Amino acid sequence: MRQRGLGLIIVALMLGMLLAALDQTIVSTALPTIVSDLGGLEQLSWVVTGYMLASTVSTPLWGKLGDQFGRKRLFIAAIVIFLIGSALCGLSQSMGQLIAFRSLQGLGGGGLMVLAQAIVGDVVSARDRGKYQGWFGGVFAVSSVIGPLLGGLFVDHLSWHWVFYINLPLGAIALVVIVAVLPGDDTRTTHKIDYAGVVLLGAATSCLVLIATWGGTIYAWNSPVIIGLAVAALVLLVAWGLVERRAAEPVMPLGLFKLRAFSMTSIVGFVVGFGMFGALTYLPLYLQTVHGVSATLSGVHLLPMMAGMLLMSIVSGQIISRTGRYRFLPIAGTGIATVGMGLLSTLTEHSSLFIMGVYLLVLGIGLGMTMQVLVIVVQNAVEFKDLGVATSGATFFRSIGGSFGVATLGSVFASTLNDDLARLLATTKLPAGFDPATVQQDPTAIQKLPPQLAADFLHIYAGSIATVFRVGTPVLFVAFLLSWFIPEQRLRETTKASDLGEGLGATSAERSSLAEVERGLVRLANADLRRGYYDRLGALAGLDGIPPQGVWVIARLGGEGWVQADDLAERAEISREEGRAYVDQLIEAGLVQRSPDGESLRLTPVGDAAAQALLRHSRDGLQKLVADWGPCPELEQLLDKLTPELLGAHADRPD
Structure with missing residues (x-):
């Protein structure tokens, strides 16, 4: 290909991946403003969860359909779906609409991340691919750091709608370039796609996340709805297991769970996602409600956590490539992350922002030491035939853990807040004409209350968010205990070529085993x-x-x-x-x-x-x-x- 055309394609692919990766984190700092506009504080978690679930569960389909029907047309379809979802998100008039359209957006976002990396292998020669792989890994790193900050900037200087509208011109540029410049791909790989496995796994996961969201808040734990969801989840999981045993290309071979390395890293990865996205979702609410900072500054105050994750992901990759040792990193990382989460659980309305930043840095360092290593452990433990699906499985559990983290911690937050507010309202004389529901629907209204009443409400909000981290602390401690059971084996050479994108990205590209080895070889050769x-x-x-x-x-x-x-x-x-x-x-x-x-x-x-x-x-x-x-x-x-x-x-x- 001509160099200019190739450059345009790479920019378009990186732009598409950046948009999809950003939408995992950019919404967090806009959530308090969205809630104040649309209401539905108890549904806040699903704005994040809907996107993550849709992108995670659809990943295997995008990868295999791209192989079978051509990546160009599938990538174009993913962009169109993502842009339609983005436009509808910006036009949403209720929290229910926003959640539904975020799920549509996530469906397209999963395709963007999967297919962008696959197309690079189609258009870039092996001799140059290592360089571009590094660039795409950098996209994940940049998006994880600047996402919350950009979300705050759009909210403060435009409106929360622009968190989604900004995707339209950028996505349109990527779409035009891909249509005009990217050559068609004539090569086809026939797959026996495990549609039933994808649908059953997605449905079972959704039921479990709904239980975590509704249980004890909207519905009692023994209510028919929660019991029905639990039964449905169990039936769906059993059906999924039966389907996977017969599938020619199962979305996740059950035999992988017999490997201690895979089962332990899957659980630890699940908990790491739980902690990371749980913290990202509820800290902006604490900052904007309790400390009254702007949306932009709430993004700035999240930077220590993101910087710690990025720095230690890079450092841990370097340590592994030079020493070949990896087991101590997830043990130390989950231990440090547990300490960081515990420190965050001590936050009150009087805690300084500097202290909070230090606590976030500790949490970010711990997560960064763990995330990338888990993928390497899995890649090193499986046989060649399972390498591709095991890699995607490792990141799948981290993504699902993020969905559960946001949903579960959201349920804890809403339940604690409602109980504490009920006790306060029962013992406090309220100003004439004040509606208590206003505070629940719009937390920023607290700043307009009389000083003593505002202080009481702020104490309740700070306590509710601290409870979120108190629940997250023992969960991370379980990951610390389980990380001791991760075995260490001699590290394969191609596995040493760690990928920053796989470490920080919530969704893995659905690559074959051969493509995984080729990816490592190209990176090693490029360095050599x-x-x-x-x-x-x-x-x-x-x-x-x-x-x-x-x-x-x-x-x-x-x-x-x-x-x-x-x-x-x-x-x-x-x-x-x-x-x-x-x-x-x-x-x-x-x-x-x-x-x-x-x-x-x-x-x-x-x-x-x-x-x-x-x-x-x-x-x-x-x-x-x-x-x-x-x-x-x-x-x-x-x-x-x-x-x-x-x-x-x-x-x-x-x-």
């Missing part, structure tokens, strides 16, 4: 190419006295016939004059010949033999990186494909 690779490869091939620049030229000309000198110089990002000395040396050594007009180059028979030696040694190097997966014909074919793509075609001039 920047560390004296051509020097080492030239020595192995017997090209003594040939500098790395010359080795690069031989590798680039291998199997190419005549190559324009201008094209070669452009690829090396140097002028022809800068490269002439290296080419002249190769000509003198009998490895390269120049055309009579001096405009083209090609290898001599001796040079061709040297290029074949480079190819052979390069493949041997890649072979060592996948040897710990055991013998596999698919991996052998992958090496045959990747080696010539990676060798001699590095985007930067070789050192």
Whole structure:
């Protein structure tokens, strides 16, 4: 593809992924304002939960449908669904409408994140893919940090509707570029899609989340509704298990749960999502209601948590790649996160914002030490055939944990708030004409009450939110205890190529096992190419006295016939004059010949033999990186494909 067209496609893909990732966090700081406008404080959690559930459960379908019917048309469909959902969210007139449209938006958002990463593999050569993978991982990191801040800015300077409307122009740009520039994908992979498994798992999960939301608040725990939901969830889970046993390509093979590494990391991941999204959802309410800060500043005050997560995700990835040890990280991480959640449970209406920031930093550090490692543990524990589905399973449980966290903690918050408000109203004389329901529907109304009454209400709100964290603390402590049961095994080489996006993103791209290994190989090769690779490869091939620049030229000309000198110089990002000395040396050594007009180059028979030696040694190097997966014909074919793509075609001039 032409470089300009490729650049436009990459920008459009990153933009689509950014929008989908942002919508997981951007709403949090807008929620208090949304509640004050639409009412429905008890339904607040579902604005977040609806999006997360829809995007998580639909992920397997988007990935396999893209393989089967073409990723371009599926990506276009995902953008259209996401934009329709965004527009309807902005137009919502009630909390029920907003929740329904957020679910529609989440359905499209899941497709954006899955397909954007898959399309990169279609349009970018293996030699450049490692660089772009890093960029896409950065999208998740950026979205997790700036999401709450952007939500606050839109609320303060425009309106909460713009949290959703901003998606429309940006999504439209991505849509136009994809339609106009992205080539069609003619390759198709036939799947036996597990529709029944997806539907049953999604329905069972929704029933369980509804129980967590309604139980003890809207309905008593022994009410027919809650009992009916519990029975429905049990029946759906049993049916899902039966379907998965017979499915040709199950959405989640039940055999994975027999592996201690998978079962333990799934539970720990569930709890990590529980804590992360629970804190993100209810802290802005505490800040805006109790401390009276603006929506923008409430986003700023969340930055310590997000910065701690991002920093420790990067650091933990570096530690693992250098030492090959990982088990101590989730143990320490969940322990630190438990301490952070416990500290947050001590917040009152008199707590300083600086102290709260320190507590959030502690929580973020703990979560960051844990999130990325859990994916690595799972990838390292399973066999090659289960690698793809196990990776998506690990992030699936974290996403579902986030949904449960928001729903359960929302139920705790609403129940505690209602009980405490009832006691206050029963013993307090209220101003004439004051409606207590106003405070429940619009927490910002507290600021307009007489000082003593306002202080009483603020104390209740602060206590209700502190209760949320008191409930979350023992839940995280359970994760700390379970993390001790995560086994440690020798780390596979491709697993060391950690992906920041998988660590911070709530939804995993639905990749095959082969694609997962290829992803790791490309990242490792990309890093190796920047560390004296051509020097080492030239020595192995017997090209003594040939500098790395010359080795690069031989590798680039291998199997190419005549190559324009201008094209070669452009690829090396140097002028022809800068490269002439290296080419002249190769000509003198009998490895390269120049055309009579001096405009083209090609290898001599001796040079061709040297290029074949480079190819052979390069493949041997890649072979060592996948040897710990055991013998596999698919991996052998992958090496045959990747080696010539990676060798001699590095985007930067070789050192």
